[in-house]
Amino acid sequence: DAGVIQSPRHEVTEMGQEVTLRCKPISGHDYLFWYRQTMMRGLELLIYFNNNVPIDDSGMPEDRFSAKMPNASFSTLKIQPSEPRDSAVYFCASKRGISTGELFFGEGSRLTVL
Amino acid sequence: DQQVKQNSPSLSVQEGRISILNCDYTNSMFDYFLWYKKYPAEGPTFLISISSIKDKNEDGRFTVFLNKSAKHLSLHIVPSQPGDSAVYFCAASAVTGYALNFGKGTSLLVTP
Numbered sequence: 001d002a003g004v005i006q007s008p009r010h011e012v013t014e015m016g017q018e019v020t021l022r023c024k025p026i027s028g029h030d031y032l033f034w035y036r037q038t039m040m041r042g043l044e045l046l047i048y049f050n051n052n053v054p055i056d057d058s059g060m061p062e063d064r065f066s067a068k069m070p071n072a073s074f075s076t077l078k079i080q081p082s083e084p085r086d087s088a089v090y091f092c093a094s095k096r097g098i099s100t101g102e103l104f105f106g107e108g109s110r111l112t113v114l
Numbered sequence: 115d116q117q118v119k120q121n122s123p124s125l126s127v128q129e130g131r132i133s134i135l136n137c138d139y140t141n142s143m144f145d146y147f148l149w150y151k152k153y154p155a156e157g158p159t160f161l162i163s164i165s166s167i168k169d170k171n172e173d174g175r176f177t178v179f180l181n182k183s184a185k186h187l188s189l190h191i192v193p194s195q196p197g198d199s200a201v202y203f204c205a206a207s208a209v210t211g212y213a214l215n216f217g218k219g220t221s222l223l224v225t226p
Contacts, residue, residue, distance in 0.1 A: 004157070031212060033213060033214075035216075041116075041218070042116075042120075042203070042216055042217060042218030042219055043158070043203060043216035043218075043219070044216070045213050045214075045215070045216075048212070048213050050212070055212070056213065091157055091158070093157075095212075098212060102148055102150075102160035102163065103160075103214060104160075105157030105158050105159070106157050107155070107156055107157045108155075108156075108157055
C-alpha cells in the first residue's frame, strides 16, 4: 500500500515568493494533518482536516499560511509571501477514524527560504 | 505553550545497554500516549503507544511506562542496538481531540 506522499521533497526559494506544498493521504483515511518541524519548536501542528473540512487551524502561524483540501486524496499548504523564518520541514500525516490510533506521516518537504 | 516536554535533547548509550527516554506532559486531559521514531530525511514512524488505563506496555525490546500522577512517561529500549539511533518523539492526545501534541524530540545515539 502506498503511504502518504508529499511533494516537493526539497524546495529552495527566495523571500517573498509563493510556496505550495502538496500531500496525498493514504486512501481511505479521513483525517489529514499538516505539521511543521523546527529545531526550536519540534513538531507543531498547523492544521487538520476531517472529510476534507478544516477542523482546527489554530496552529497556522499567520495569514501568510493557508491550506486546502479540495478532495479526499489531495491537500495543499501554501505560504505567500514566504519569509526566511518559514524554513522548516513540513510533514503531512493521515489517519482513519476518530480513534486515538497513530498517524501515518509522509517523508516531509524541506523548505528553505533565502 | 509546549504541553508535551522532552527535556533531554540528546542521549548516548552503548550497544547492549538500556536506553531510557523521558517525557513529561502538562495537560491532564491527555489519555493516550505514543512514541514515534524518526530517521534523517524520513517521516516519523509509530513505535509504541499506551492508554491512560495502563501503566506499562511492552513490545519486544521496547517498553513504555506511564505514571499518571506525575504526568510522566518513559520509553525503555533493551538491549539498545546501533539501528535504534534516531530521534524519538513523545506524543499525546486527549479523548476529545484527534490531533497529536508532540514533544521536541530526543536524539538517541547507540554506539558500538
